Amino acid sequence: MKRLVLLLLLIVGISLNVAAEPLRVMVSIQPQVYFVKQLGGDLVNVTCLLPAGAFHGMYEPTAAQMKDLSQAALYIRSMLEHELAWWDKIQALNLRMIVVDATQGVELIEGHEHHHGEADADAHHDGKEEHGKDLHIWLSPRNAKIQTENIYQGLIAADPANRDAYTANRDAFLQKIDALDQEIQSKLATLKTRTFMVFHPAWGYFARDYELEQIPIEVEGKEPSAAEMAQFIKLAQDEQVKVIFVQPQTSSRTAEIIAKQVRAKVELLDPMAEDWLENLRKTADALANALN
Ligand SMILES: [Zn+2]
Numbered sequence: 001m002k003r004l005v006l007l008l009l010l011i012v013g014i015s016l017n018v019a020a021e022p023l024r025v026m027v028s029i030q031p032q033v034y035f036v037k038q039l040g041g042d043l044v045n046v047t048c049l050l051p052a053g054a055f056h057g058m059y060e061p062t063a064a065q066m067k068d069l070s071q072a073a074l075y076i077r078s079m080l081e082h083e084l085a086w087w088d089k090i091q092a093l094n095l096r097m098i099v100v101d102a103t104q105g106v107e108l109i110e111g112h113e114h115h116h117g118e119a120d121a122d123a124h125h126d127g128k129e130e131h132g133k134d135l136h137i138w139l140s141p142r143n144a145k146i147q148t149e150n151i152y153q154g155l156i157a158a159d160p161a162n163r164d165a166y167t168a169n170r171d172a173f174l175q176k177i178d179a180l181d182q183e184i185q186s187k188l189a190t191l192k193t194r195t196f197m198v199f200h201p202a203w204g205y206f207a208r209d210y211e212l213e214q215i216p217i218e219v220e221g222k223e224p225s226a227a228e229m230a231q232f233i234k235l236a237q238d239e240q241v242k243v244i245f246v247q248p249q250t251s252s253r254t255a256e257i258i259a260k261q262v263r264a265k266v267e268l269l270d271p272m273a274e275d276w277l278e279n280l281r282k283t284a285d286a287l288a289n290a291l292n
Contacts, residue, residue: 021045022040022042022043022044022045023040023043023044023045023073023074023155023158023159023162024044024045024047024068024071024072024073024074025040025044025045025046025047025072025073025074025075025076025155025158026046026047026048026049026068026069026072026074026075026076026097027046027047027048027049027075027076027078028048028049028050028076028077028078028080028082028083028102029048029049029050029056029078029080029138029272030048030050030052030272030273030274031138031272031273031274031276031279032048032076032078032102032138032147032151033046033048033274034274034275034276034277035076035138035144035147035148035151035173035276036076036151036155038148038169038173038176039148039151039152039155039166039169039170039173040155040166040169041165041169043159043162043165043166044155047065047068047072049061049065049069049082049083049086049090050080050082050083050272052272052274053248053249053272054249054272055249055250055272056078056080056081056082056272057081057082057221058082059082059085059086061086061089061090066093069090069093069094069097070093070094071094072094072097073096073097073098073158073159074097074098074099074100074154074155074157074158075090075094075097075098075099075100076100076102076150076151076154077099077100077101077102077103078102078103078135078138079101079102079103079135080135098154098157098158100150100151100153100154101150102137102138102147102150102151103135103137103147104146104150105146105149105150106137106143106146106147108133108134108135108137109133109134109204109205109208110132110133110134111132111133111134111135111201111204134201134204134205136201136202136203136204136205136271137205138276139202139203139205139206139271139280139283140205140206140208140209141177141178141180141181141184141209141280142181142205142209143205144177144276145174145177145178148170148173148174148177149170152166152167152170176277177277180277180280180281181209183281183284184210184280184281184284185210187284187285187287187288188210188212188284188287188288190292191287191288191291191292192291192292193239193240193242193291194211194212194213194291195212195213195215195239195240195241196212196213196214196215196241196242196243196244196245196287196290196291197214197215197216197217197232197236197241197243197244197245197255197258197264198214198215198216198217198244198245198246199216199217199218199244199245199246199247199250199251199252199254199255200216200218200247200249200250200271201214201216201218202247202271203245203269203271203283206280206283210284212287213239215232215235215236215239215241217232217244217254217255217258218250223251223253223254224254229254229257229258232254232258233258233261233262236258236261236262236264237261237262241262241264242264242265242290242291243264243265243266243267243286243287243290243291244258244259244264244265244266244267245266245267245268245269245286246266246267246268246269247268247269247270247271247272248268248270249270249272252266252268264290265290267286267290269282269283269286
C-alpha cells in the first residue's frame with residue numbers, strides 16, 4: 001500500500017512537472033530579454049515588444065505580439081516612447097498581467113540638450129519622455145543592478161512557487177554585473193581623452209558611470225542642419241574627438257562626414273543588442289582602443 005502511494009505521488013509529481021508551463025513574460029526592448037533570461041532561465045518564456053534591429057522611435061505592434069501580450073503573466077516596462085505610445089492599448093489587452101516599471105529606483109539624468117523647437121511631434125525621437133529624462137537606463141551596469149532587482153520582484157510576484165530559483169539566479173547575475181563593472185572600470189581607467197561623439201545619445205549613463213563625456217550629433221531626433229554640422233566639426237576638433245559611435249538603427253552619414261574632417265574613427269555599437277553583457281564589454285573595448 002505504502003509503495004502504491006509513493007508510486008502515485010511520483011506519477012503525479014512527474015505529470016505536474018511536465019504540465020508546468022514556463023512563465024510568459026513580455027518585455028519592451030531586447031536587452032530586457034537578456035535580463036529576464038538571466039533570472040528565469042527555463043522557467044520563463046520571454047517575448048519582446050520591439051523586434052530585434054528595430055529603432056525605438058518607430059514602432060507598431062504586430063498581431064502575433066498582441067496575442068503574446070494577451071497571454072503574458074508579467075510585463076517589464078522600459079518607459080521608452082514605442083511603449084508609451086501603445087501603453088493604453090497594451091493594458092487593455094491584458095488587465096491581469098503584473099506590470100513592473102524597470103526604471104523604478106533609477107536616478108534618471110537629464111536627456112542631452114533639448115531644443116524645444118516647432119519640430120514635428122510625430123517625427124520626434126530622442127530617447128526622452130516629456131520631462132526630458134534620459135531613458136537609456138540599461139546601458140550602465142549600476143542601473144542594470146536596479147533593473148535586475150525590479151525584474152526579480154516581478155518574477156517572484158508572478159511565480160512565487162519558483163522564488164528560490166529566481167533568488168539564486170538573481171544573486172549570480174548581480175555578481176556577474178559587479179565583475180563587468182570592475183572590468184570596464186579598469187579598461188577605461190587610464191584613457192588619454194574621455195570624450196566621444198555619438199549619433200543617437202544612448203550612452204549617457206555609461207558616460208556618467210565611467211567619467212566620460214558623450215556629445216550627441218542628433219538634434220531633436222533628426223540629422224543636424226548644414227550650419228549645425230559646421231558647429232559639430234568645430235566642436236569635435238576642439239574636444240579632440242577620436243571616435244564617433246553610430247548604431248545600426250540610425251543613419252551614419254553625418255557621423256562619417258564629421259569623422260572625415262577631424263580624422264576620427266566611426267564605430268558601430270548597438271545599444272539595443274540582446275547580449276547585454278557582451279555588448280557593454282565591446283563598448284568598453286571600442287572606447288579603450290580609440291581613446292588611448
Ligand atoms: Zn535611443
